[in-house]
Amino acid sequence: MSAAKLVMLENAPAPVAPRTRIGHVHLKVADLDRSLAFYRDLLGFSVTQRYGAQAVFLSADGYHHDIGLNTWESKGGSPPPSGTTGLYHTAILYPDRGSLGAALRRLAEAGVKLDGAADHGVSEALYLTDPDGNGVELYRDRPEAEWPRNPDGTLAMSNKHLDLEALLADATPKAA
Numbered sequence: 001m002s003a004a005k006l007v008m009l010e011n012a013p014a015p016v017a018p019r020t021r022i023g024h025v026h027l028k029v030a031d032l033d034r035s036l037a038f039y040r041d042l043l044g045f046s047v048t049q050r051y052g053a054q055a056v057f058l059s060a061d062g063y064h065h066d067i068g069l070n071t072w073e074s075k076g077g078s079p080p081p082s083g084t085t086g087l088y089h090t091a092i093l094y095p096d097r098g099s100l101g102a103a104l105r106r107l108a109e110a111g112v113k114l115d116g117a118a119d120h121g122v123s124e125a126l127y128l129t130d131p132d133g134n135g136v137e138l139y140r141d142r143p144e145a146e147w148p149r150n151p152d153g154t155l156a157m158s159n160k161h162l163d164l165e166a167l168l169a170d171a172t173p174k175a176a
Contacts, residue, residue, distance in 0.1 A: 024065050024066050024067065024068060025066075025067055025068070025090045026067075026068035026069075026070065027067070027068065027069055027070075027087075027090075027130075027132065027134060028070060028071070028072070028073055028074035028077070028132075029069050029070065029071055029074060029131075029132045030071070030074055030075065030076055030077045030078065030131075030132055031071070031075075031076075031131070032053060032054065032055070032056060032069060032070075032071050034131045035069045035130065035131055035132065036056060036069070037131075038130050038131050039058055039067055039069065039130070040058060042106060042107070042110055042112065043092070043103065043106075043138075044060075044103075044106070045058035045059060045060055045066065045067060046058060046059055046060075046062075048062070048063075048064060048065055049064075049065070051070075053071075054070060054071050054072055054075075055068065055069065055070035055071070055072065056068075056069050056070075057069075067090075074132075079132055079133025079134075080133070087134055087135070088135055089127070089134070089135030089136055089137045090134060090135070090136055090137070091125075091137040091139060092136065092137065092138050092139070093139060093140070093141065094138060094139065094140045095140070096140060097124070097140055097167070097170050098170055098171060098172035099140070099172055100124060100126070100138060100139065100140040100167065101167045101168055101169070101170045101171030101172065102171045102172040102174075103126070103138050104126060104138075104164065104167055104168055104171065105168055105171045105174075107126070107128065108168070112128060113128070114126055114127060114128050115127040115128050115129055115135070117161075117162040117164055118159050118160065118161075118162050119158065119160040119161065119162045119163075120157050120158060120159060120160075121142075121147065121148040121155075121156060121157050121158045121160070122141060122142055122147045122148070122155065122157055123139045123140060123141045123142060124139060124140055124142075124162055124167065125137050125138065125139035125162070126138040126139070126162075
């Protein structure tokens with residue numbers, strides 16, 4: 001995406017409440033065990049509740065669920081074909097650079113190939129695909145005081161190379 005195509009800021013005619021946040025993502029998956037191996041075993045989310053062999057809810061910190069997985073309408077299904085509408089990616093925000101580096105280390109140790117990685121100025125991001133073909137972004141935000149700005153004060157986001165070796169070097173050490 002070129003910077004010329006970005007719209008800097010357009011206020012909504014009826015703005016949403018300022019503290020509104022996106023709550024959770026609930027994904028239709030083809031194989032619950034395969035998706036659990038990705039979201040629980042690889043990314044590290046904990047199961048908070050199961051609904052038999054058809055659905056499971058996962059959390060990063062005990063919240064009722066950050067991610068829901070179900071096979072209610074999708075058991076054995078296939079990902080949507082390229083060129084169709086749907087979810088572009090789920091973005092998972094890590095609290096700091098060390099935690100994001102630790103996630104990168106786990107992915108590398110598991111042999112997971114990244115689809116991409118970028119330094120956006122405001123954030124650093126890793127991109128990959130889950131077992132059902134859903135895009136997943138793992139990222140950390142920089143403090144707002146460090147965000148790059150244009151002379152007029154608007155954000156100057158970028159899509160620069162992310163130094164993965166440096167990110168790994170800053171990874172939170174493994175627990176003993």
